[in-house]
Amino acid sequence: MIASDINPVELKVFLNHIYELKKGVRQMVLYTTNRKYENFAVKRLTNQKINYIIQPVGNDKINLFFGRKECINAIRFLVTQPLNKLSPEQDFILGAMLGYDICAQCKRYCKRKVQ
Incomplete structure (x- = not known):
């Protein structure tokens, strides 16, 4: 994805979730988004050392679970x-x-x- 494909308005909620996670307001997040933002989201989460799991939703969307390691480990068992x-x-x-x-x-x- 090139930078011009990224719509900051569509990713504003995602970025706010990361902020809340980092501040301790949330322990885990479920964010559903268009698959075209997957690379951007994964790169951001990886750079910030945030654990995540991606679950495909149809052809054009993904569920992105991210948060504390303990929560994400539990999600691996729970959401199959x-x-x-x-x-x-x-x-x-x-x-x-x-x-x-x-x-x-x-x-x-x-x-x-x-x-």
Whole structure:
């Protein structure tokens, strides 16, 4: 990817996630983006020594999990299939790891268990 292909507006959220991770606001991030930004994102994460995993989403998107080593190691065991195929328990754990509202996660979990 050449520099002119990079749209700073589309990557602003990604860069903000890195900032929050470095400041300790987050322990782990899930960022979904266009595959054309993969090289830029991987280079940035590698340069900053941030652990990551890439999960393809269709032909043109990727899920990029990045954060603390412990979290990424757990993701390697937890996320072994597309996110929409996760069990209610896996979905709950992932949401908790990402720092989502626990009460909302509990509600989501119960709803998925009933279905």
